[in-house]
Amino acid sequence: MLENSTCHRHRRRLTTSGTETGVPAKGDFIQTVLRSGFPPPTMAVRVGVLGATGAVGQRLIQLLDPHPDFEIAALTASDSSAGKPYQEAAKWRADSPIPADVATMTVGATEPDAVPTDVDLLFSSLPSSIGAAVEPDFCEAGYVVSSNSSNARMAEDVPLVIPEVNADHLDLLEVQQDTRGWDGALIKNPNCSTITFVPTLAALAEYGLERVHVATLQAVSGAGYDGVTSMEIIDNAIPHIGSEEEKLETESKKLLGTFDGASLEHHEVEVGASCNRIPTIDGHLENVWLETTQSVTPDAAAEALEAYPGLDLHSSPDPLIHVFDDPSRPQPRLDRGLGNGMAVSVGGIRSSTFGLQYNCLAHNTVRGAAGASVLNGELLLENGYL
Numbered sequence: 001m002l003e004n005s006t007c008h009r010h011r012r013r014l015t016t017s018g019t020e021t022g023v024p025a026k027g028d029f030i031q032t033v034l035r036s037g038f039p040p041p042t043m044a045v046r047v048g049v050l051g052a053t054g055a056v057g058q059r060l061i062q063l064l065d066p067h068p069d070f071e072i073a074a075l076t077a078s079d080s081s082a083g084k085p086y087q088e089a090a091k092w093r094a095d096s097p098i099p100a101d102v103a104t105m106t107v108g109a110t111e112p113d114a115v116p117t118d119v120d121l122l123f124s125s126l127p128s129s130i131g132a133a134v135e136p137d138f139c140e141a142g143y144v145v146s147s148n149s150s151n152a153r154m155a156e157d158v159p160l161v162i163p164e165v166n167a168d169h170l171d172l173l174e175v176q177q178d179t180r181g182w183d184g185a186l187i188k189n190p191n192c193s194t195i196t197f198v199p200t201l202a203a204l205a206e207y208g209l210e211r212v213h214v215a216t217l218q219a220v221s222g223a224g225y226d227g228v229t230s231m232e233i234i235d236n237a238i239p240h241i242g243s244e245e246e247k248l249e250t251e252s253k254k255l256l257g258t259f260d261g262a263s264l265e266h267h268e269v270e271v272g273a274s275c276n277r278i279p280t281i282d283g284h285l286e287n288v289w290l291e292t293t294q295s296v297t298p299d300a301a302a303e304a305l306e307a308y309p310g311l312d313l314h315s316s317p318d319p320l321i322h323v324f325d326d327p328s329r330p331q332p333r334l335d336r337g338l339g340n341g342m343a344v345s346v347g348g349i350r351s352s353t354f355g356l357q358y359n360c361l362a363h364n365t366v367r368g369a370a371g372a373s374v375l376n377g378e379l380l381l382e383n384g385y386l
């Protein structure tokens with residue numbers, strides 16, 4: 001099981017404009033109750049999962065049932081699953097039982113007419129070719145879609161968001177609604193390997209990001225259940241993951257870019273990536289070499305990484321970044337569960353010929369996929385988009 005993190009110290013809290021405020025005091029809540037005579041309503045937002053039977057879909061169900069803000073009201077998959085009870089359609093492989101209320105839900109077709117109209121938010125974990133075909137239809141039909149799939153991540157009017165890094169990019173949704181005329185909206189989380197190293201760059205950005213080299217050691221779950229066969233990966237490493245390098249190189253610059261209220265300017269940092277598949281189940285480990293404009297010592301880097309704040313959102317861990325003194329950590333099996341699978345961990349920080357060198361790790365199907373979408377859903381809710 002993953003470690004549970006409920007402690008939220010030193011958090012940033014965002015308003016719709018993305019500015020920082022203090023967390024409301026308990027007294028504010030009591031005044032609200034006294035003025036109205038009733039406690040404020042606490043209705044959960046009804047949500048659906050597109051691609052609910054897959055590896056990421058199952059993680060989404062684990063994270064959403066239960067969830068304080070969201071209630072699962074619709075599940076969809078391919079035509080071969082539609083019409084079946086979820087427990088029959090899904091080959092459940094997650095490390096906790098299928099929630100009883102989800103097990104008996106009927107899987108629907110992945111089309112807007114098959115999703116109840118009182119569902120506000122859809123988490124999408126569809127293959128990207130299917131996402132590209134159907135996500136715009138859902139947005140046009142008025143649904144807000146928080147998607148894992150790689151389609152449209154680099155579109156100019158689609159926010160690509162890691163809430164702790166670039167929550168202000170969410171307001172790109174206003175540009176999106178103007179340009180596309182959708183009643184709904186589309187927000188993306190980045191690729192699982194991008195999510196692992198970009199928070200560390202954000203934490204070190206004050207030193208001036210100039211050039212990054214990153215080599216990944218990626219777990220097999222990142223390829224989905226049918227992605228890599230045991231005969232291919234046991235006793236092996238595969239030094240190629242289709243289109244992965246390009247995703248790390250482009251998505252990182254978009255995430256670290258600047259949004260001026262109308263358009264997004266990508267960061268100028270140069271990023272070079274090399275991606276490898278290794279026989280771990282979950283948790284992407286990455287080796288990073290970072291060149292900065294100002295020199296940074298390993299101690300100063302460790303301090304900046306540890307101090308980088310999380311958010312006051314249910315799924316944002318505290319601390320966001322764990323720093324290990326032990327140079328043999330982080331390790332996938334030991335450290336992927338930190339912060340309920342939502343933390344990034346860093347170790348082996350040292351000065352090298354090519355600038356600062358360190359290793360980082362995140363759980364690829366939680367922080368890198370399902371948890372990232374859920375956190376984006378929490379951000380949408382917090383900022384009034386639901």
Ligand SMILES: NC(=O)c1ccc[n+]([C@@H]2O[C@H](COP(=O)([O-])OP(=O)(O)OC[C@H]3O[C@@H](n4cnc5c(N)ncnc54)[C@H](OP(=O)(O)O)[C@@H]3O)[C@@H](O)[C@H]2O)c1
Nearest residue numbers: 051052053054055056077078081125126128149222224369
């Ligand atoms: N795994 C990761 O760590 C990870 C990380 C980041 C992003 N992602 C992205 O998340 C997405 C899902 O990945 P995954 O690993 O969960 O894949 P997966 O295990 O293969 O699951 C795919 C899901 O999509 C459904 N689906 C397939 N074809 C469909 C169609 N024609 N119409 C409607 N639904 C269809 C499947 O339903 P059936 O069961 O009915 O076939 C299943 O629910 C991908 O875009 C992937 O790139 C994955």
